[in-house]
Amino acid sequence: MAEIIQVQGCTKTFRANGVETQALRGVDLTVNDGELMMLVGPSGCGKTTLISILAGILAHDGGAVRVLGEDLGAMPAAQLPAFRRRNLGFVFQAFNLIPALDVLDNISIPLILNGVKRAEALERADDLATRVGLRDRRHHRPTQLSGGQQQRVAIARALVHDPRLVVCDEPTSALDHHTGEVVMEMLRSIALKPGRGLVIVTHDSRIFPYADRIATMDDGRIVSLKSQETAP
């Protein structure tokens, strides 16, 4: 089975005001092709740091991190933005939809960043909006949508450019149980195709059944890694 992510002995230390905080103390992790990996653990255990490193938006100090076959530690910083916009999709806890833009414009942002013409970008965004059930809301602004609808827009935005790796930060924390289930089913069905991977940081135990594997972190390390046969 091909590996989307390979992390070996990854370390990260933050320094602020002369104080050192070791956020990652040698993480080993592999995410396989077509796999939904969940990162769980208490606050401050290093989940956010790890997902930031995997997404190429934070540099690690030691160890090796390969994402989609690329050694992120060896990649020049100037190439990282292009790597991210071509290969990664993001779903943020707070959605981070731009309030000034309507649903279609928000969804089309990754395409615009990748140089797709606006007309084509809007066409593809419209298709995604339909797939996440927001066709009748495609000209609404984020403030006119419910939390669940906003998260569906965020998912459509993360997937519209067909990325190979999608990273999600607490995608269901602001949603009720039913909406959370809808969002997870949507993520699984659209994001997980051959050659793709999905990493989700979460505290929400209700969505654990959707994971293929769950990595539990504590104090900057992965303390357990469990496979789930029950993933839908």
Place this chain on the structure above:
Amino acid sequence: MMRIALLMLTADRGRFIGIVTGVTFAALLITQQMSIFLGLLGRAGAPVQDVRQAQVWVMDPSQSAVDLDGVRPMGATALWRVRGTDGVDWAVEHLRVPIAVSLGDGARRSAMLVGIDADAWVGAPPTLVQGTWEDLRRSDAVIVDEDGATKLWRPNPDGTRRPLAVGDEVEINDHRAVVVGIARSTRAIFFAPPMWTTVERAKTWIPPQRRDVSYIVAGVAAGGDPAAVAAAITARTGLRAVTAPDFSVDSSAFFAANTGVPINFGIAVILGFLVGVAVAGLLFLQFVSENLRYLGALKAMGAENGLLVRMTMLQAVVVGAIGYGLGIGLAALMGHLAGGGTRTLAWEMPPWLLLGTGAAVFLIVLVAALLGVRRVITLEPAVVFRG
């Protein structure tokens, strides 16, 4: 992405209007105050500009400005020496003497007696509202400035006042003078209204002096260079000779250098600039700060610093351009409504002032943009995962 930048800018109407208003008021204050200042400077040289036939003005070497630093008369031979200079086509006396006018009701008011050439009426203002310049040939004739006529008012029998009119008699240094016309001159910086008569008559109305030639105004022979002729006059006579435009500018410069007016207007202009920087800059910085989470999300999604900087600069330039347009538009409107360009309000709004205001506004938005851009560049994309 530039379209998205503009949508982000205009979505928060209140803040957008706030930033534009800051730039607008800066542009308005700078343009309006400078226009009045330039108008006042222009008025300092107005008596020179009104003698339209004169290409060269000749005066005592210590004279710096028209009217503003008094008059230091020259000797009678000065006129002949000027006329004898190569390149001079014609030269006539131009007398300017501050006087007190008795209006018949016991009141005395200040005025400027202007003696003009009676052959070609050199020195007369361009517009005559009532009468003719030939009327000045009549006995004791004087022509009064239109605005001055309202200042040199006469009492009516019922106690009300009326402007001096054709046919009225006044006294100048115990000499009878009869108003035979009303002329319109460019308003000068000081109140003393001009009253025109012939040079010869004017000299009989002022106390006799050994030196009684205030100025000599001259024309240059066809094809001649006024500056070169002025230099030749100075070399030949030892008197100060300058071209009419230079003398007008000298008078404005004298006014600027010898009054506190430039400092006062300068303070207002600097305040306008600082208000613009403070209001527009801080509101723009606040706007950028509130959008950092979205800019961070864009950065995480692969937007490069260069793109985000261009977006931020575009937003700053747009508010700057709108604020600038509104500011100078409002300044022009205020000037127009307040009588700018007329005799009421000292007002001059040359193209270079608009360019200067544009440069100041550009500086304001540059400061605002740099404050915002700095935050964008230093923004870590990982912030989007930190809640």
